[in-house]
Amino acid sequence: MPVPLHILKTVFGFPAFRGQQEEVIRHVVEGGDALVLMPTGAGKSLCYQVPALCRDGVAIVVSPLIALMQNQVEALNQLGVRAAALNSARSPDEARVIERRMQAGELDLVYVAPERLVLPGFLALLEDCRIALFAIDEAHCVSQWGHDFRPEYLQLALLHERFPSVPRIALTATADGPTRKDIAERLNLQEGRQFIAGFDRPNIRYRIATKNNAREQLARFLEAEHGGPGAESGIVYCLSRAKVEETASWLAGKGYTALAYHAGLDQPVRAANQQRFLREEGIVMVATIAFGMGIDKPDVRFVAHLDLPKSLEAYYQETGRAGRDGLPADAWMAYGLEDVGKLGQFIASSQASDAQKRIERQKLNALLGLCETTRCRRQVLLEYFGEMGHPPCGNCDTCLEPVASFDGTELARKALSCVYRTGESFGGGHVIDVLLGKDNEKIRRFGHDKLSTYGIGTELPADQWRSVLRQLVAAGLLSIDTEGHGAFKLTETCRPVLRGEMRVDLRRDPLPVKGKSKTSAGKKSAAPLSDPADEALFQHLRAARMALAKAQGVPPYVIWHDSTLLDIARQRPRQMEDLAAIAGLGEAKRERYGQILLDAVAGFEGQ
Template sequence: MNQTPAHSPRDILHSVFGYHAFRAPQDEVIDTVMAGRDALVIMPTGGGKSLCFQVPALALPGTAIVVSPLIALMQDQVAALTQAGVAAAFLNSTQTAEQARAVQAQIRAGTLDLLYIAPERLLLPATLALLHGVCINLIAIDEAHCVSQWGHDFRPEYIRLGELAAHFPQVPRIALTATADETTRAEINHRLALTDARVFISGFDRPNIRYAIEQSHGKIGAREQLLRFIQGQHAGEAGVVYCLSRKKVEEIADWLALQGLTALPYHAGLPAAQRERTLRRFLDEDAVIVVATIAFGMGIDKPDVRFVAHLNLPKSIEAYYQETGRAGRDGLPADAWMRFGLGDVITLRQMMSESTAEEAIKRIEQHKLDAMLGLTESTQCRRQTLLGYFGEHRAEPCGNCDNCLTPPQTWDASLPAQQALSCVHRTGQRFGVSYLIDVLRGKIDTRIRQFGHDQLGVFGLGAGLSLDTWRGIYRQLIARGFISVEAEHGGLALAERCRPLLQGHEALWLRRDTKPVDKTPRPPRSRIQFASPEDTALWEALRACRKTLAVQHNVPPFTIFHDATLMEIMDERPGSLAELAQISGVGAHKLEAYGAAFLAVLAPFTHHATSPTQSASRGQTQPIKTALNETTEATLALFQSGMSISSIAQHRGLKPTTIYTHLAELIAQGTLSLDEVVELPSEEIARIQSVMHAQTEPGAKPVFDALNGQYSFDVLRCFQAARQTESRAKSRAN
């Protein structure tokens, strides 16, 4: 369905959403949909999926239909679009009859740009009749992985969405998800009847997320490990904690609250009003921790979630990736932390044994569980393992996961593993782990004597190893498939693949479990440490202004401006509406609605303070910051992942000059070297340094002129930063 756009996608991107450039492959996706062709988009959370349908929805005449599985997601998206000046609405069960009729009137009048709706509501005969009478320019199916029958978020109502091809044969459809392996992608195309869809996979890497997986440790309980993590790395920040059961959700939330944290429970068994209050507090406040089952989180558009923690193993890497992806949607540093133990491994294996699914589905579920367990026990880079599962190759370790930051030790566990397997066999392949370890360690009790297992050759054979070590051995043997778990009672039995190991024909190296170390609490990686009280005051003033506006408009603060936008305002210190319009994330509607309020906040600081960017241009030495601010650290994470400066700018929706400013700051602080940032031959570097040393006037302009404009101001500021670092080093030496 070819239609003539009213405005170009790039104009809409800038005027409505306030961004200066598309990220790859957003522009290709938009061109495909606007040409009338279907598309399947696999793009990581925070990668800009929504713009792939929101921009063409505004560029083409008519109304776009957005299928969404969750009421909360619809409400958040509509609120954010409304703040940007877009005519958006939703139809769902929370509305009164009068409210629903008002939306339907907008649809008939053709005044609505986007309509968000649940799949079951969309396919009602009355809804279809309504939509057949108006111009529909595209249909977007968000969270498309919900169509997968063996997926972690399967929604039966999504199955019928394939009928849309027959109802609207000339309307392009776009299916979007953050997570889908090759099997799931094929199922999405099949069930949604996307027979000729272009597939776009933008990569699965989330470089700003640091992955860490800890094993359970003896007397240190799960909640104590969790508290150490939160207090040590994310005090005063928002996060999500996932638990397997509703009971555990409430227990953990209550306990964290007793420790002084703002922790709220969320699961499907709680009253709807309580769930809604929890969601609103999570979105509107700064330091709320939600403890939840997987019923919480899909589509929650809160950009500043600084951590996602798991206290139980997810069933698949897709589930893990989807859930951890809810952290750091703003591109700033975030953590994905998980704690698991032997009990988790046994429970999941037992659930697999009990499954009544068809054999084909069971095989796929088994493959997914094996991959998840493999990730937990891996000694390799977590990110390489994670991306490899989705078919994406990463040549180098990431340097931003627990295995990279603290490489795990391995040990030759061949003999203890043989003893563990032999104990399973000698005791009849029907006992649980605790009993088997008691036999191996030579524990004398009534039950062992009753079965005569104190007379076995394996009795006491493992007395030299600790209880935790044996639990780690059994955990890893079960995870690797050497031992199976009996469905009904959880007894252990030998799997076929254990024979070479049991018979001594195969060696086995296992990951050595380590005890968690008490760490001195430090400022969170994302917490901004400013150079001066004035900078701190400006930051707090900008946040207070945003909060006031959010309360006035009854929306979450981040729908006014994201933290990254506030940080760029800090860097640039705009003094007029025209200058403010150049900040990423400031569209025309927000400029008109909020521009004057933010300029009023900036005015006293603009007159009496100097921005980091302005200071760098005049060659002034800034006070050394005790830690990186969040936007600079986000740039650092992307730069160290191997991305070019232009790619980082495009990825973050910032100007290259801003990225260079961040890198110059990192050079000045000694975090990066000049050679890492500026890729020039050594003779050119020497020439620039020579000219710079010869200058008597401050700033980059004299150097720029002396070099005949051959090098940009951005590059020259990096040289100035390196010179500052060198001068400080000499001063300390003297």
């Protein structure tokens, strides 16, 4: 049986395992079952790919999306690994060839969708093959308590019954305690070992801004932090299909190559846009949550949210698509009270049980807590997933620009009293108008200019009152009526505040930024290459990579990752043996591309 470290070095081109990889791999190679929780970019795939090449037979990898399967197969084929995918994109003739190769022991890994795996005919085929292992990727899809439940995953428990001697490994980047328990039970993995590698992604910088013309805020962020149009790849998430298309069109008008992706687009359009995003550089994908799972593109430099995601799990999963290569990346979000109302309405109008709705409301409240915290955002995020004791990260907005807090008890009492006096029947705009003593038809119609709270809030402008109301919702002192038109309601928790028995601390939001992004002044993560000559060589190598990728019809990153090119730009190898020291260049890639790389370095230096 091949030694895992030898496979890692010769096939994948890495000198050593990271974190818990070695322990997981050894356990699976020896025939053990495992549930692996490992952050995106930490090398989850190696935890089943290396055992697949160590154990005898073909590894069957359950994957939920065709795009993910294809990405993985292309990358493995570049490494000289015999991998294939069986999915609806294959013709019947192609599928039969793959099945024959499985039976003949000519494949190392085969990727399949869960629906295909549980078909009687496919299970019969597997019984005619020697199976090395089963890997269940994106395993959180099996849990109804997770954020992306897929009912077809529930049938995967039969693997344990039909193939009891074949090791199984379930992998995910996103699962809190209850979800992990659910995964283990639903997949019959209670006896398997659990490997929890943690959730921290230190290369990602988290920033959350309050909405104040969100598109212009996005444009300032992209210009200041990511070089403007065409410079870097990223994803912009929106809640609705209409907003996706409007935002993509708006960015295109500013010179960005911006593509739309949502479930309402024709499938060929979605597929073409996804392929462009994967295979070209400098593309901004504007999308609903329909886009993302299985996006294996390592050089996504930013993920931006123009609306609140549904939960902290969803936020972590979506922002985790940035910086998979370990290089600096940004997670930026703009949010406002209207987002909270919309998500609350989605929960209220869903067909879920009351118990599920309670869970979803708790998840939304936890997300609001992250948005309104004055603490290190990374600490709050990691504590939600059960990781306590992390020091402040120094790489989020609240660490880089600490937020002042103040005794906001009197402001809170004024806001709560105004909600009460107006009958708990109005949203933020009207409540703020009453606090500011505005004279308009709506206030006169309801007689709210006669209330004791009329005009008692003139010490703050409207924007800051919106901040106060948001924070009162996040603190659970106010709720938003999801059955009607988003009116504020008092909660039982607010009574001690109104009676003067409880202090309320509020965060002091920074003033809105106009023009250049305030965060760009000396706050951007250090560039990977400090020498301009090295940076120029890096760009020269990227151009060579793009030419190869276009010629082969594959994404550039399956040929070489940016991290590999950065190593080459720093080390400037002259001889073939020098390439052995470059991370990500295994034997097959050195044999296939080694001379091309050496010629590119020599050609650049000879200019």
